Amino acid sequence: MATIKDVAKKANVSIATVSRILNNKEGFTEETRKKVMKTIEELGYHPNAVARGLISKRTNTIGVLVPRISSMLVSDMVTGIENVAHEAGTSVIVCHTESNGQKTMQYLHLLKEKQVDGIIFTSEVLLKDYYEFISRFNIPLVLLSTESINFQVPSVKVDDRLASYDAVEYLIGMGHRKIGMLSGNKKDMIAGMPRVEGFKMALETNGVEVEESLIEYGRGFSYEDGASGFERLFKRHSDLTAVFAASDEMALGMISKAHRMGISVPEQVSVVGFDNIAVSEMCIPALTTIAQPVQEMSERAARMMLDMINLNANVQSSAYPHRIVERESVKRLK
Amino acid sequence: MATIKDVAKKANVSIATVSRILNNKEGFTEETRKKVMKTIEELGYHPNAVARGLISKRTNTIGVLVPRISSMLVSDMVTGIENVAHEAGTSVIVCHTESNGQKTMQYLHLLKEKQVDGIIFTSEVLLKDYYEFISRFNIPLVLLSTESINFQVPSVKVDDRLASYDAVEYLIGMGHRKIGMLSGNKKDMIAGMPRVEGFKMALETNGVEVEESLIEYGRGFSYEDGASGFERLFKRHSDLTAVFAASDEMALGMISKAHRMGISVPEQVSVVGFDNIAVSEMCIPALTTIAQPVQEMSERAARMMLDMINLNANVQSSAYPHRIVERESVKRLK
DNA sequence: GCACAGGAAGTAAACGTTTACGTAAAATGA
DNA sequence: TCATTTTACGTAAACGTTTACTTCCTGTGC
Known part of the structure; x- marks a missing residue:
């Protein structure tokens, strides 16, 4: 598999130059850019995100913890989150906790080891153990369709x-x-x-x-x-x-x-x-x-997450408005 | 954040020893194991999966591509896959392709960069471009609820x-x-x-x-x-x-x-x-x-994937039996 | 003609692991 | 007791990037 070294060698430049070109970091002429891009093409080179993650301390990955509630709700949430995450170049790892405390802790350990950039925790009570683990490692956290009374964690939910x-x-x-x-x-x-x-x-x-x-x-x-x-x-x-x-x-x-x-x-x-x-x-x-508005809320949660990660922003919890959808299951009594 | 070096230093051993202990690789006494485990505990050390992935060429992560079909079907599939994957210590990254060819290719690039160990492709036609990309990089692939007529790819589906x-x-x-x-x-x-x-x-x-x-x-x-x-x-x-x-x-x-x-x-x-x-x-x-049997099929697909990854097995496609579930929407005509 | 600024590019260290290889001590065998 | 194997552990290279620092060159102003 071609690495940055192969590209550098073949293009007669240093790996630093290749890296700079790939990351738009200035310090190269248009001419060498063309040359490098061409050999990248020829070699079918793809950067290795793992290596990059190791040094940059960013994996462009977030974890989403979902319990075993309505599979439809969960599906909507994951979809919403994944959409905006992908837009921003980050992937999401789904974790089905099944509302099981032990399993949840397992997932948290896993996500920490995988060095995810953040965690979105949904539809369940944020236990003390969870919170302490997450905050001990300074992992950005947002709550979706739930909130925490004891800890201060940004959340997105309806009242x-x-x-x-x-x-x-x-x-x-x-x-x-x-x-x-x-x-x-x-x-x-x-x-x-x-x-x-x-x-x-x-x-x-x-x-x-x-x-x-x-x-x-x-x-x-x-x-x-x-x-x-x-x-x-x-x-x-x-x-x-x-x-x-x-x-x-x-x-x-x-x-x-x-x-x-x-x-x-x-x-x-x-x-x-x-x-x-x-x-x-x-x-x-x-x-x-x-x-x-589950989809909207999920997207919001994802955006908040990204802000915390990228801008180190201090995001605010937001309450979303519910609304009554009138259909056919209620009869008016005279 | 504590690294393996910190643990090694504090426990008065080399990093190699710590690594061996963590991976059960033999070459240490019970005594030093205890000592090391204790300082791991004290430091709250967690191995860095990114670093490990870089050298071992394994990320313990698979990608799952799902189209925009019934959100309920998708949900069931992802759940099934994630369950058995997690059992085996591997995570899943979900990708909503929305049946969009361009977006799908984007995801494939992303997954390749992230060095996923394998890809499960669901419910959609495997285009030539997709197949060629995936096979060029030798990424294990299984199809779920779809199959390929032109390419030989293991699949799980009903007839x-x-x-x-x-x-x-x-x-x-x-x-x-x-x-x-x-x-x-x-x-x-x-x-x-x-x-x-x-x-x-x-x-x-x-x-x-x-x-x-x-x-x-x-x-x-x-x-x-x-x-x-x-x-x-x-x-x-x-x-x-x-x-x-x-x-x-x-x-x-x-x-x-x-x-x-x-x-x-x-x-x-x-x-x-x-x-x-x-x-x-x-x-x-x-x-x-x-x-x-979506859940079952999904679990099967995940297991096949794991076999391909771990055992380098040459897995077989499997057809799952459908069955008729009789409920109330059909009337018998005399 | 010279000092110097600034841009293009290279060198090498660092990220946190795993692992091949080396070494010293302990265990084994005669 | 000595030679040999085994065991416990250390050293250092490697994985594929990013990036601080350096170097070299070109052009500019005087």
């Missing part, structure tokens, strides 16, 4: 509490009073708790009594959680007219289960979801949901 | 023609005669043409006349393609009782459009899809479809 509040208020506006909630994991401080709080707040603010039994907690935010959760919820409250689901997948699970139980959506019970994943508009009835 | 044949024969078995097809891109030699051929073959074999107008070609395999395709198809043949869609997303698009047109699935028209993506069982009606 979950507020989004949830709006969703429920929307239902109330449509005439619903008896509203249930399909929540994710109770212990999730990011997407769990805040959404429940928003739910309660919306009810209270609008003078609807809050009953704990109207909230059904799931293991996670999956289709399965939504389906089984709804069954239990409905058993307790067969008179509810609407449900707010903490994720679109849960909403889909609920719709499916309702269908099987002979309950029609939205005629008998309305539902609004959360996330606006691609399929939410593909299903029947098309899902009314809270949209997170 | 599209056969799968398609089975799908259509299934419909015939359910009493359907007037069957339309929603195909993807006509020019796609991998997932386009073969599936159409399977469709025709099944009809012929079962004594049903084949009409070209029963086939509607799309731009790709998307939801949109399915929706608009069905509308045109139905305009030509309002008497069809079943449709075979070349992808689940297309099938979903069709169902949605049918719903809007006041046509009920499966009562008036049945449909079978292709892929068995996660949401196909979440929708209403749940989709009857041809399942490709």
Whole structure:
């Protein structure tokens, strides 16, 4: 395989000159540039990024940690990040942590060894161990679709509490009073708790009594959680007219289960979801949901990362606006 | 940041010894091992994979090229590959080619510069340029969910023609005669043409006349393609009782459009899809479809890749069995 | 004609590892 | 006990770049 030395020898220049030419560093004439470029072409030479990385301490690579949540959400995030990263000449290594602490630590070690320029951590609680490891080595870090309460780390996310509040208020506006909630994991401080709080707040603010039994907690935010959760919820409250689901997948699970139980959506019970994943508009009835601009947010996170890396910038966390996407899963009560 | 030199100095040994210990290379006593490990711990030393990669010519990294097809399929593939790769201590760099030839070549250059140990190319036609570039540098290559007719490259995929044949024969078995097809891109030699051929073959074999107008070609395999395709198809043949869609997303698009047109699935028209993506069982009606064991296939591809890299093995292409997943989108005609 | 600025190019060190080779001491065998 | 093998470890080169420092040359101003 041709190296910079081969090019230098064949072109009768020093390797420094070749390097300068490749990096546009001034100190050569147009004539030698042409000559060198020609022999590069002839030899089919490609610079070795590993060698370059060794000396420049830059690998042009970032790591992205994703948990085992909705594969669609994850896919959107990775795509968004990868797009802007690639634009800037940097690659992304994906790491599926499966929400497993041990595996996550393993990945962090790996990424550190690989000398990634930065890490984007998504959709999960940033544990102390993670944070300490990352900051000990001064690796730039940004959080996507999550945030840290204990540590100061730039993040990109929507205001979950507020989004949830709006969703429920929307239902109330449509005439619903008896509203249930399909929540994710109770212990999730990011997407769990805040959404429940928003739910309660919306009810209270609008003078609807809050009953704990109207909230059904799931293991996670999956289709399965939504389906089984709804069954239990409905058993307790067969008179509810609407449900707010903490994720679109849960909403889909609920719709499916309702269908099987002979309950029609939205005629008998309305539902609004959360996330606006691609399929939410593909299903029947098309899902009314809270949209997170995931692609945009991901791109933002990537850009923040790049700024931290290249400009050593002190980036700010940014809250993204959610919005309600009205489709067909909510019925207006007279 | 601590390097191997720091460790060596602090532990009073040579760097060679530290290296040997870290790589289990024999040539040290248990005593010195303990001593060295202790100072590694104290210094918080982590080996630098870049330096290691430079000399060992191994980066423990592979590149995965994915096109802009169903984000769910892509997600499953990447997950499958990443899982087994990580198991073996290698990372994966994802590259979204967006089915863009120029961008793909860019990525190939990038991956070569980054000295990846191998490349997994998915779901797309392997162009001559791609192949030549990759093979010129002797980069191990495996194809996932695609294959090459002109070049000999190990691949993992299902037999599209056969799968398609089975799908259509299934419909015939359910009493359907007037069957339309929603195909993807006509020019796609991998997932386009073969599936159409399977469709025709099944009809012929079962004594049903084949009409070209029963086939509607799309731009790709998307939801949109399915929706608009069905509308045109139905305009030509309002008497069809079943449709075979070349992808689940297309099938979903069709169902949605049918719903809007006041046509009920499966009562008036049945449909079978292709892929068995996660949401196909979440929708209403749940989709009857041809399942490709994507996760399994992806894992297989990754394992093949690792074998090529580590054992220099001469791996064999493997065809994976598809199967029909019967759900609720097909009605039996008496 | 000379001092000197400035540009083009070369030299060599450095980045953090792995590893072939060398060496001294310990273990083995007779 | 001595010769020989084995073991534990050190030395230094190599991997393919970037870059600080140097050198050489051309041109400029006086």
